[in-house]
Amino acid sequence: MKKEKSNNCEIKLERSDKAVTCYFTGDFIFSNSKFINSYNLKKELKGAKSLSIDFTNLLKYDSFLVSWLNVVNSYCKNKNIEFKILNISDEANQFYDFLNFQNIKEPKLKEKKSLSVAFFESFGDLIKRLISDGINFLNFLGDNLKSFSKVFWSPGSIRWEDFPNQFILIGINAVPISVLILFLIGLITGYQGALLLKDFGADIYIADAVGVSLTRELSPLMVAIIVAGRSGSAFTAEIGSMKVSEEIDALKTMGFNIQDFLVMPRMISMIISLPIIVMLANIVGILGGLVASIGTLDITMTGYFNRMQVALDFNDILSGLIKAVIFGFVIALIGCFRGMQVSGGAESVGKYTTSSVVTSIFHIILIDAVFTILFPILGI
Amino acid sequence: MQDEIAIKVSNLSKRYGENLILENINLEIKRGSIVCIAGGSGSGKSTLLRQIIGLEEPTSGEIYIEDQKFYPSKSKESERIKKSFGVMFQMGGLIASMTLRENIELLLRTYTNLTDAQMSEIVRIKLTSVGLQGFEDFIPSEISGGMKKRASLARAMTIDPEILFFDEPSSGLDPITASSLDYLIKQLNKTLKTTMVIVTHDLESIFDIADEVFLLDTQSHTIIANGKPDVLKKSDIQIVYNFFNRKF
Numbered sequence: 001m002k003k004e005k006s007n008n009c010e011i012k013l014e015r016s017d018k019a020v021t022c023y024f025t026g027d028f029i030f031s032n033s034k035f036i037n038s039y040n041l042k043k044e045l046k047g048a049k050s051l052s053i054d055f056t057n058l059l060k061y062d063s064f065l066v067s068w069l070n071v072v073n074s075y076c077k078n079k080n081i082e083f084k085i086l087n088i089s090d091e092a093n094q095f096y097d098f099l100n101f102q103n104i105k106e107p108k109l110k111e112k113k114s115l116s117v118a119f120f121e122s123f124g125d126l127i128k129r130l131i132s133d134g135i136n137f138l139n140f141l142g143d144n145l146k147s148f149s150k151v152f153w154s155p156g157s158i159r160w161e162d163f164p165n166q167f168i169l170i171g172i173n174a175v176p177i178s179v180l181i182l183f184l185i186g187l188i189t190g191y192q193g194a195l196l197l198k199d200f201g202a203d204i205y206i207a208d209a210v211g212v213s214l215t216r217e218l219s220p221l222m223v224a225i226i227v228a229g230r231s232g233s234a235f236t237a238e239i240g241s242m243k244v245s246e247e248i249d250a251l252k253t254m255g256f257n258i259q260d261f262l263v264m265p266r267m268i269s270m271i272i273s274l275p276i277i278v279m280l281a282n283i284v285g286i287l288g289g290l291v292a293s294i295g296t297l298d299i300t301m302t303g304y305f306n307r308m309q310v311a312l313d314f315n316d317i318l319s320g321l322i323k324a325v326i327f328g329f330v331i332a333l334i335g336c337f338r339g340m341q342v343s344g345g346a347e348s349v350g351k352y353t354t355s356s357v358v359t360s361i362f363h364i365i366l367i368d369a370v371f372t373i374l375f376p377i378l379g380i
Numbered sequence: 381m382q383d384e385i386a387i388k389v390s391n392l393s394k395r396y397g398e399n400l401i402l403e404n405i406n407l408e409i410k411r412g413s414i415v416c417i418a419g420g421s422g423s424g425k426s427t428l429l430r431q432i433i434g435l436e437e438p439t440s441g442e443i444y445i446e447d448q449k450f451y452p453s454k455s456k457e458s459e460r461i462k463k464s465f466g467v468m469f470q471m472g473g474l475i476a477s478m479t480l481r482e483n484i485e486l487l488l489r490t491y492t493n494l495t496d497a498q499m500s501e502i503v504r505i506k507l508t509s510v511g512l513q514g515f516e517d518f519i520p521s522e523i524s525g526g527m528k529k530r531a532s533l534a535r536a537m538t539i540d541p542e543i544l545f546f547d548e549p550s551s552g553l554d555p556i557t558a559s560s561l562d563y564l565i566k567q568l569n570k571t572l573k574t575t576m577v578i579v580t581h582d583l584e585s586i587f588d589i590a591d592e593v594f595l596l597d598t599q600s601h602t603i604i605a606n607g608k609p610d611v612l613k614k615s616d617i618q619i620v621y622n623f624f625n626r627k628f
Contacts, residue, residue: 030539034493062540067494067501098571099505344521347476 008032008059011039018049021086025057028065036064041072050082061092066099133341140337144267147259151268157257162265170231170266171273175280177230178223182281185218186210186288193289194296203297207307210289215316219281221368224327227274228360232335235266236356239339240349248340258340267332274328275321282320315380322380323371327364334360385444386411386543386575387432392441394427401427403601405441407594411542414569414576416586416609419596420623425579426470426547428596432577433467433545434458446542463491465543466536470551472528474520480507480531481516487538506534510564526557530564537568544568546578550585558582562589583626587613595620 009026022041026032045051053069069085076083088096113121150157193209239262242248251261290304338356342348387409394402401424409415419425430436432443434450443451450461467473474483484503488494494502507513510530512523520528529549536544546565550558566589569576580586586593587609595612597604597619605612605620613624622628 030492030494033498037493037495037498063502063505063538064492064494064498066505067498070501070505071495071497095571098567099509345476347519347521 009035011036013044015044015048018047019052020044020048020050021052021054023054023057025059027060028055028058028068029060029062030064033064036068042075045076045079045081048081050084051076052084052086054086055089055092056087058089058092061095063099065092066096069096070100136341137337140340141333143259144263144333144336147257147264148267150260151264157260158264158268159261160265163269166265166269167273169234170227170269171276174223174227174230174273174277178226178277178281179284181222181226182214182219182285183288185222186214186285186290187292188288189213189218189285190289190292191296194292198297203293203299204303204307205311206289206293206297206299207304208311210293211286211308211312212316214285214289215282215312215320217320217368217372219278219285220320220323220327221364223274223277223281223324224331224364225361227270227277227328228331228335228364229357231270232331232360233353233357235332235335236339236342236353237349239336240342240352243340243342244345244349263332263336266336267329270328270332271325272328274331275324278320278324282317319371319375319380323368326367326371330363330367331360334363384411385409386413386446387577388442388444389428389432390442390444392428392431392438392443394424394431394436395439400601402431402438402596405603407603407606409575409577410592411575412569412573413591414565414578414589416590416593417577417579417596418581418586418593418623420581420598423596423598424601425581425596429545429547429577429579433465434462463539464541465545466538466541467545468529468532468536468547468549470547472520472525472532474528474532474535476520479517479519480512480523480534483520483531483535484538487535491539502538506537507531509537509568510534511560526553526561529553529561533561533564537572537574540572541574543575543577546576546580548580548582549578550580550582555584558585559588565589583624595623 009024009028009032012023012025014021014023028036051072053072058065073083075081147158190206190210193206194203197203197205197209239248242262248258248262251258286308290301293299293304294301335356338352338359342352385408387407389405389407392402392405393400405428417425417428427436431438431441431451432445438451441451442449445461446464448457448461450458453461474480475486478486481500481503484506485499488499488502503516504513507516510533512527512530512534515523515527515531520531523531533544533546533549549561549565553561562585565576565578568574576589578585578590590609592606593609593612594603594606596602605615605617609624612620615621615624
């Protein structure tokens with residue numbers, strides 16, 4: 001007879017010919033699962049024709065007993081071993097039956113599908129989702145353009161009370177991080193440009209390189225990316241949470257237009273604040289370029305700014321500001337749209353917040369590419 | 381503490397700043413019984429539950445669970461006692477990013493040494509016992525409010541706690557689902573001998589399942605009556621009579 005023992009349980013095994021009997025003494029509970037599972041019953045069952053578990057001395061038990069018996073029973077079935085439970089108390093037996101056989105409600109089972117069916121189904125679902133996403137986005141865009149027109153025709157319908165708060169959150173609070181990053185970008189552009197221009201003796205043209213690249217491309221692009229990560233995601237999370245907690249439904253039932261009430265204050269704040277941040281970023285970025293130029297090239301501050309006046313024309317600055325306005329519109333639109341798509345719970349808020357940032361950045365870069373081609377054609 | 385007492389609360393008070401929520405609460409809950417903590421809105425039912433299950437610390441008083449001092453006690457000690465009870469929250473409290481299987485397995489992986497096959501078996505057993513077999517791989521957002529509550533109950537029962545706490549189990553449920561949940565609570569109590577503590581103001585549930593009721597009063601912030609629901613329905617105390625007879 002083989003015997004294993006822990007603090008409050010003991011397993012004894014008896015084997016006669018092809019019949020194995022397992023005597024269990026003590027507590028068959030979750031806290032003894034480590035000891036009970038360390039006993040390799042499968043090894044003992046090799047070549048056996050029957051297994052009996054004797055519970056004469058069973059003291060305490062819980063669901064672990066039921067799960068253990070079920071797993072052993074199913075193993076025995078697979079190996080054609082006869083399985084028997086012996087001397088179990090009525091109470092323990094009732095507990096076993098209750099957990100094993102009760103079913104208070106007829107369930108609705110998930111259909112099992114083959115891998116290929118599941119693949120095509122999920123591919124179809126993806127296409128369906130993309131199409132419906134596109135249609136919903138166009139609807140949302142249309143609603144917003146309609147609301148946007150009210151700014152001019154009936155400004156009273158927009159919730160202006162929210163505007164100062166949003167302007168501070170989106171605009172003023174984003175200034176420090178935006179200008180810091182653009183200062184560093186100006187510094188990097190200036191430094192990299194200086195290394196190249198020095199070889200050609202064209203030191204003074206560093207002002208052209210820094211000024212034009214910053215005002216036309218880098219400032220609007222970088223500021224838009226920063227604001228999309230900061231404020232666009234905040235729009236989604238905020239509106240998404242409102243949707244989850246049924247605040248949006250409440251507003252709708254009270255007769256509020258969600259576009260006028262929630263989207264417009266954010267969109268207008270974004271459209272106004274982004275060009276302002278870009279202007280500040282332009283100035284600080286040019287100063288970053290100046291620091292790099294003075295540090296690495298043989299030019300003075302006066303020389304840098306004199307050349308900057310010649311190199312930069314109004315169109316360079318204007319093109320950057322036009323982009324900033326469009327980027328602001330797109331970030332607010334996508335941020336709010338993703339927020340409105342939230343459904344279910346907290347997980348959905350996280351999912352759409354991530355999606356909002358990714359979609360915004362993708363569209364910012366796509367629109368920037370379009371403008372880069374379009375502006376020279378338009379003479380800007 | 382006597383052997384048959386599962387929970388004992390002595391002189392418990394709770395304040396949020398100047399705001400008094402609970403004052404001098406004393407109660408004893410018998411092992412294996414179904415007890416309802418009832419009271420009007422704002423009477424501090426859920427606050428009392430949050431103190432008993434250790435989510436908040438009382439301003440003063442003592443709490444004993446299964447003969448052990450739960451509050452005040454060392455955090456290690458209270459963490460150990462927490463394993464002896466399960467809680468079904470009002471909104472379910474299921475982890476949204478996990479399937480029902482993962483929600484249940486989380487406890488098993490943390491507190492037991494079960495094999496994967498045994499864990500699967502426990503998941504099946506627990507979900508079956510609340511009528512959710514076949515829903516193992518659903519995430520909470522894919523099931524209805526009533527199913528979420530039942531899944532939350534399955535999770536609370538995972539490692540067979542000695543006490544189960546319920547915060548407004550029938551709120552937001554249709555009468556049939558609410559009554560099936562009541563039936564389930566009664567069955568589990570009868571078969572598994574689990575002590576059930578239910579915070580509710582649903583009179584139908586109280587009369588259906590409670591062995592004993594503790595009634596909290598909004599004005600005095602304390603328990604003004606306790607006993608069998610049928611007895612309290614005939615109480616001489618006006619507030620108690622009004623509550624159990626839906627009078628205002």
